[in-house]
Amino acid sequence: MIAAKATSPFRIDKNFDMPTVPLVLSRIIQVLDDDHSSAQEMEDLILHDPSLSARILKLANSALYSFRSEVKTISHAIPLLGLNLVKSLAIGVSVFESFTKGAKGEAVHINNLWMHSFGVGMLSQELWKKRGPRKEAEFAFLCGLLHDLGKVIFFKKAPMHYSFIFSQERNDKEPDISATEQQYYGVNHASIGSLLAEHWGFPPELCTVIRKHHSTVDPNAPLVAAVSLADTIVRQTSIGRDGDRRANPDMSRLQALLRMGAEEFRQLRLYAESRRKDVDDFFRMMP
Numbered sequence: 001m002i003a004a005k006a007t008s009p010f011r012i013d014k015n016f017d018m019p020t021v022p023l024v025l026s027r028i029i030q031v032l033d034d035d036h037s038s039a040q041e042m043e044d045l046i047l048h049d050p051s052l053s054a055r056i057l058k059l060a061n062s063a064l065y066s067f068r069s070e071v072k073t074i075s076h077a078i079p080l081l082g083l084n085l086v087k088s089l090a091i092g093v094s095v096f097e098s099f100t101k102g103a104k105g106e107a108v109h110i111n112n113l114w115m116h117s118f119g120v121g122m123l124s125q126e127l128w129k130k131r132g133p134r135k136e137a138e139f140a141f142l143c144g145l146l147h148d149l150g151k152v153i154f155f156k157k158a159p160m161h162y163s164f165i166f167s168q169e170r171n172d173k174e175p176d177i178s179a180t181e182q183q184y185y186g187v188n189h190a191s192i193g194s195l196l197a198e199h200w201g202f203p204p205e206l207c208t209v210i211r212k213h214h215s216t217v218d219p220n221a222p223l224v225a226a227v228s229l230a231d232t233i234v235r236q237t238s239i240g241r242d243g244d245r246r247a248n249p250d251m252s253r254l255q256a257l258l259r260m261g262a263e264e265f266r267q268l269r270l271y272a273e274s275r276r277k278d279v280d281d282f283f284r285m286m287p
């Protein structure tokens with residue numbers, strides 16, 4: 001029962017100091033929207049961070065991207081994976097690993113959230129491929145990857161307390177995770193995540209997705225609907241965990257807004273199921 005941990009470790013109010021942006025992340029955000037930023041620039045940035053380089057090479061060599069021959073260098077990985085995907089992955093590593101460095105008992109939960117977020121990124125990209133150009137689909141990946149950014153802040157600020165909240169099995173009579181966060185921290189993960197994303201200088205569309213991913217469907221925000229739908233399928237498919245078992249948006253409204261027929265929906269679920277093992281294996285082999 002959540003009541004067993006009734007004391008609140010911190011409350012987020014107007015005096016709350018937003019966590020500072022990790023250095024690598026701030027440099028990637030600067031070039032995120034810059035079409036002229038070169039692969040060379042990105043390569044230099046990645047090579048400065050050995051753990052980031054190792055992650056990207058592992059991803060490029062994982063079953064998620066079955067390239068024909070072994071990818072040995074970052075300069076080889078960038079054109080194969082795509083510059084935008086590499087940028088997003090570098091952001092993901094920075095947020096989920098560097099930012100939460102030192103986490104011990106809660107590492108398993110953060111890793112589950114990382115897997116969930118990666119799955120939502122993949123599925124959002126897959127979904128958007130049919131709706132926009134490649135660049136937009138890659139942006140959808142980033143939106144899916146960071147939709148639960150607020151939970152990372154809670155893990156950072158109150159590791160043990162939030163691990164407890166995150167790992168609760170909730171029944172229908174108990175408040176869902178967003179309501180529980182609101183109760184203890186005075187804010188839920190969608191609000192604090194979007195505030196942090198704004199504070200760090202992420203693009204406004206990404207901040208909107210983070211803020212609204214649990215809100216009622218907005219017909220003017222199809223990207224939010226895409227991430228919300230991907231979030232739900234990934235949760236139902238059990239790719240990682242996001243502690244949100246009770247979140248259950250109106251799927252038929254999301255599908256209608258995205259003009260998604262039953263067959264495309266079925267294919268998307270099959271896609272998620274087909275990727276689950278590869279995502280599992282990739283995260284298991286991470287050092």
Ligand SMILES: [Fe+2]
Pocket residue numbers: 147148189213214244
């Ligand atoms: Fe969420």
Ligand SMILES: [Fe+2]
Pocket residue numbers: 116120147148231242244
């Ligand atoms: Fe989620």
